[in-house]
Amino acid sequence: AQSVTQLGSHVSVSEGALVLLRCNYSSSVPPYLFWYVQYPNQGLQLLLKYTSAATLVKGINGFEAEFKKSETSFHLTKPSAHMSDAAEYFCAVTYSGNTPLVFGKGTRLSVIA
Amino acid sequence: EAGVVQSPRYKIIEKKQPVAFWCNPISGHNTLYWYLQNLGQGPELLIRYENEEAVDDSQLPKDRFSAERLKGVDSTLKIQPAELGDSAVYLCASSTGQGDTGELFFGEGSRLTVL
Numbered sequence: 001a002q003s004v005t006q007l008g009s010h011v012s013v014s015e016g017a018l019v020l021l022r023c024n025y026s027s028s029v030p031p032y033l034f035w036y037v038q039y040p041n042q043g044l045q046l047l048l049k050y051t052s053a054a055t056l057v058k059g060i061n062g063f064e065a066e067f068k069k070s071e072t073s074f075h076l077t078k079p080s081a082h083m084s085d086a087a088e089y090f091c092a093v094t095y096s097g098n099t100p101l102v103f104g105k106g107t108r109l110s111v112i113a
Numbered sequence: 114e115a116g117v118v119q120s121p122r123y124k125i126i127e128k129k130q131p132v133a134f135w136c137n138p139i140s141g142h143n144t145l146y147w148y149l150q151n152l153g154q155g156p157e158l159l160i161r162y163e164n165e166e167a168v169d170d171s172q173l174p175k176d177r178f179s180a181e182r183l184k185g186v187d188s189t190l191k192i193q194p195a196e197l198g199d200s201a202v203y204l205c206a207s208s209t210g211q212g213d214t215g216e217l218f219f220g221e222g223s224r225l226t227v228l
Contacts, residue, residue, distance in 0.1 A: 009153075032215050043117070043204060043219035044156070090155050094215040100146060100169065101217055103155035 002027040002093045006104035014112050019063075019078040021107045023091030026072065033074040034092040034101065035065055044090065050074060061085070086111045115139070117220035119205050125226045131193035134223040137186070138207030145182060146217065147190050148204040156204055162188065163210065192225075200227045 007022040025031055032051050036044040048059025055067040061084075065076045074091060088108050092101040118137040126132050138145050143164050148156035159178070161169040164185035173180065177196070182188040192199055202224045206217040 034216065036219075041221075041224075043119075043221045044206075044217075045219070046216060049216055092155075096215065099215070100158045100161050101215055103157070105155045106153070 002031060002095060002099075002102055004033075004091045004093045004102065004104040006089075006091050006107050008107055009105065010108045010110065012110040012112060013081045015083055016080050019076070019081045019085065019109065021076040021089050021091075021109065023065075023074045023076065023104060024072050025074060025091075025093045027093060027095055029095045031093045031095050033065075033067060034094075035059065035063070035074075035076050036090045036092060036103075038088040038090065038106075040087075047076070047089075081109075081111045083111050083113065085109060117205055117207055117218055119203075119220035119223050121223055122221060123224050123226075125228065126195055128197055128227050129194040131191065132195050132225060133189055133191045134203050134205075134225075136188045136190070136205030136220060138188075138205070139218055141209070142207035142218070143185070143210035144208045145188050146206040146208075147180060147188070148206060150202040150204055150222070152201070159190070159203075195225070195227045197227050200225055 003026045005024045034049045035047040038044045048057045050067045058064045063078045088106045090106045091104040094101050145162040147159040150156045160173045162182045180190045202222040204222045206219045
């Protein structure tokens with residue numbers, strides 16, 4: 001069974017600083033990996049996804065993530081944090097469209113002015 | 114294109130009362146999901162539909178929870194009777210179905226508070 005582990009339930013960065021949110025996955029077959037963002041009192045919105053094409057994936061709002069098979073990681077980064085990036089971020093994994101996404105517990109990102 | 118629509122957005126009930134949540138997926142999406150999100154946690158799957166068939170309901174507490182998707186379009190999730198521990202956000206999501214990459218499109222959720 002596949003799973004994801006998000007390291008750090010809360011990350012705090014200064015505005016303009018690098019954002020790094022960590023995600024490690026466990027899957028017995030090549031995975032599809034996703035990052036979703038959830039703003040307060042809203043549903044989840046897709047940031048980016050890895051589906052076995054390019055290992056460096058670019059998403060919306062300046063975020064990107066790199067699939068590293070050797071490290072079983074799919075960390076999310078953004079070069080310069082903005083106040084509007086403050087939200088909850090979820091990493092998720094599946095291995096086909098026939099199986100549901102399995103989500104991590106989430107990382108809450110705070111951005112300090 | 115309209116997104117996934119859920120109602121109500123918020124519901125407050127007394128314990129032991131029934132409650133129902135409604136979801137209308139994106140047009141043409143054959144697969145519909147109900148997820149449970151507890152405070153500070155990631156979403157957890159309750160049930161997945163392929164058209165009108167529930168293909169994965171292993172995590173649905175069947176003693177008090179039920180769901181239906183009669184015509185393979187919109188869906189209703191019901192809890193009867195509600196317990197204090199059911200306070201959470203109930204998220205509906207949809208996808209195009211088999212052969213896709215697993216990307217889900219979520220509604221804004223229905224937040225349940227049981228007093």
